[in-house]
Amino acid sequence: MRWSEISSLSGLTLRLYTALHSWTGLLAGFALFVAFYAGAITVFQDDIRAWQDPSTRNVAQETPKDGERLLERVLVAHPEIKSRVSLQLPAETGGAYVAWWYDLKKKAWSNASLATLDGPEGGTRADLTSFVNAVHYSLGISAGGIYFMGVVSVLYGLALVSGVIIHLPRLTKDLLSLRPGKNLKKLWQDTHNLIGIVSLPFHLIFAITGAVFCLYALLLAGFNTLGFDGKLEPKVNMALDVIGEVQPANKAAPMLPLDVLLKKAEARAPGFEPTSLTILNYGDANAEMAVRGDSDRSLAPYGNVGIRMADGVITDVQAARERDANHATMSGMYSLHFGSYGAYMVKWLYFILGLGGAFLFYSGNLLWVESRRKARQNRQTTSSYRMAQATVGICIGTCIGISAAFVATQAAHAMGALDIPHWERVAAYSTFALAVVFAFVRPPAVAAIMLLRVAGVLTMLIPVANGVATGDHMLLTPWHGQWQVFSVDAMGLVLGAGFLWLAKLTRLRLLHGQSNSVWAMSAPPAREEQAVTNPA
Amino acid sequence: MMWSRVAAGATLGLTLCIALISAVMRLWPAPWPSLLVPAVAFFFPLWVAIMIICARVQRTLPVWGVLLVFNAVIFLALWSTRHALV
Known part of the structure; x- marks a missing residue:
């Protein structure tokens, strides 16, 4: 060649x-x-x-002592996760320490906070x-x-x-x-x-x-x-990573307090704000902790500090201004991908x-x-018709499913459901499946109008569900300084209005647009026409 | 036939990218483990570029042949220098 x-x-x-x-x-x-x-x-x-x-709103920020209590209670309940457990810090969760671990029996990630441990047995935090x-x-x-x-x-x-x-x-x-x-x-x-x-x-x-x-x-x-x-x-x-190179000593040792370890990490990397921790072999003489967080004044802020939990010795620093090519590239990619x-x-x-x-x-x-539009005939090809149905069902169905998960989160809280993540998923997957089925049994334009209306109403229900379930409605949250809650509610309103506007446009297209299009068809192509248009 | 050429880029192009990047990492003045993540990041643009170039070449068989020869040469070089790896 x-x-x-x-x-x-x-x-x-x-x-x-x-x-x-x-x-x-x-x-x-x-x-x-x-x-x-x-x-x-x-x-x-x-x-x-x-x-x-809602349990994390308007509550005092938990202290590192609360984090230690959470860690010890979680490890007593699940001793098998001593080898690896993570803690989200209040800076990231909005107030509470949250423990995360991979549950080998469930084959899924599990989490707990002091609020869920003190609540009804088996309660799990929302993980929207x-x-x-x-x-x-x-x-x-x-x-x-x-x-x-x-x-x-x-x-x-x-x-x-x-x-x-x-x-x-x-x-x-x-x-x-x-x-x-x-x-x-x-x-x-x-x-x-x-x-x-x-x-x-x-x-x-x-x-x-x-x-x-x-x-x-x-x-x-x-x-x-x-x-x-x-x-x-x-x-x-x-x-x-910055930890995981050392094997456990299989010898118990007292761990330094969490606040001491966090201060040591922050002192070693000035401008570094911890957001989560990964802990390996807690309680062992060789226990290690990776303090993960963000550095200020950096275009790639994500970084890690490795520290030994028994004596507080810093083992590795991979934060802004002092990291190797591997960690700098990884942090840069995170930053560019997530806009952090x-x-x-x-x-x-x-x-x-x-x-x-x-x-x-x-x-x-x-x-x-x-x-693939046939300009001179009202009936279009089966492939175009099915593609239009699939596009409507999957794309608008996704929007409906995600909005349904938001509404289900607040509804499950209000009804005192224990396994909130389960109800989030049930709501999302069932509404998505219904949307796809609906799109395939109705003409594309009709399905699009109906599903966009459903997406609009369901997305606008996000602030309503929050307001009804928690009392933190949109007229109150800005006055209470709850801008994060307000912004999610506002996003629901704006997106919902957008879906309803698109539904209106699609309806106008159906009523007044050109007739030779799948968006004007009221039924799928007949079998004999399919045979003519698709001789293969 | 375009899909056959893209398939050549997707399969033999994938192994060629691994071989090429591995060779560059080994020849780099810094220790090769320090380049792992940049290497992975560079892999995908290179692989896509190979698939795009393969799609544009007009004849199919030579694409498979050239990629096969390049793979063989670079993997032979990597294999013969494997003892130098630390």
Whole structure:
């Protein structure tokens, strides 16, 4: 093969990359819509954390002594997790210490706070933030979902690069052109291109960091076997963490108080604010703690300090201004992916980018449908019809499912339910499934209007549910300084209004738009017509 | 046939990326474990670039052949220097 055989950007090349762009986009589009919509909401996870648990509102911030009491009670109840347990600090949860561990019997993450331990037996805190985050990075599929999303991220990268190549020749001419008019496909195309090109740097960041976060374990296994003759595996922990290199001594020893350990970590890395702890072998002479947190005045704030719990010796510091290439790269990727390098302005930017990304995949599917539109007949092809149904069901169903989880959280609190995470998931998955079924038994336009209305009402119920369940309604929370709770309620109102507006637009399209489209059809293509339009 | 070339990039391109990056890490003046995360971060853009280039080449068989030869050469070099790894 001579590299001269690589053609210039001819019509053939353009067609080739258009096919690559369309099919990789379609294959990954649904999963990416879910990831981007859930990801946009995850940007505000600190606010949602304060919103989801009324028991942490208006209470005095717990002290490190409370953290120690929690840790000891959790370890008495679950001695098997002494080897690894994590603690979220009040700075991150909004007031309480929260212990997290992986429950091998349940094969799921469990959590507890002093409030849940003192409450009814078996009570579990709401974990809406974890649930929405899990939907973001694994579609909520516990077995293999993260690897699936890793593959989706690679397809996303392929779709991005091929999309840029397709649009390069017309970039300067078409970049900022939005051509509303009778040709709806052109308008969708312009909007798709505009959002895609303007937010391209962020999309490249999300594609690369998303693939790394989802697939790094598999990839490192590949490097270990193929490139490093099995010598890489022992070095991985050191590259990614600050603890875990020392084996337990199997000898009990008293642990230094939590506040002493935290002060030592903060003194060693000035400007470093701890947000969570990972503890290995608590109570053992070789017990270690990783203090995780954020440094001020850094574009990559995430960092770690390793400390021995028995004598308080700092074993490793990987915080801003003093870290190696591995930790600096990891922190930079976290920062770029989650927008943690800035305050609320950056969060809002990421929120808009997330919604814009979701729109990119939604509009990509609509373009596919429009490209196959039969201009001179009312009946459209089965593939277009089904794609429109799937797009409506999965995309709007996702929005409904997530809003339902929010409403269920407050409803479960109000009704005194013990296992709140269970009800969050029941609400999300059942409403999503119903939306998808509804989309496939109704014509796309009718389903879209109905489901958008449901999404609008359900999302607007988020502040209502919070107000009814806790009494912290939107007219009170700003006066009480509960801006995090207020902002989640306000987000529900704004998003809900947006869905209702989209429902209105879709209804106008159904009533007054061109009739030769799946968006004007009142029934699926008849079997005999399918046979004509799809001879294969 | 484009999908066959993309498949070549996805499969042989994947192993070629691992081999290339492993070779660069080993040749880098700093100890190779200090480059693990940057290497993983660099892997995906390189892999996607290989798939995109493979899609654009006009003939299918040479794509598989060239990737196979590159893989063989670099893996042979890695294998023959495995004793130098620490």
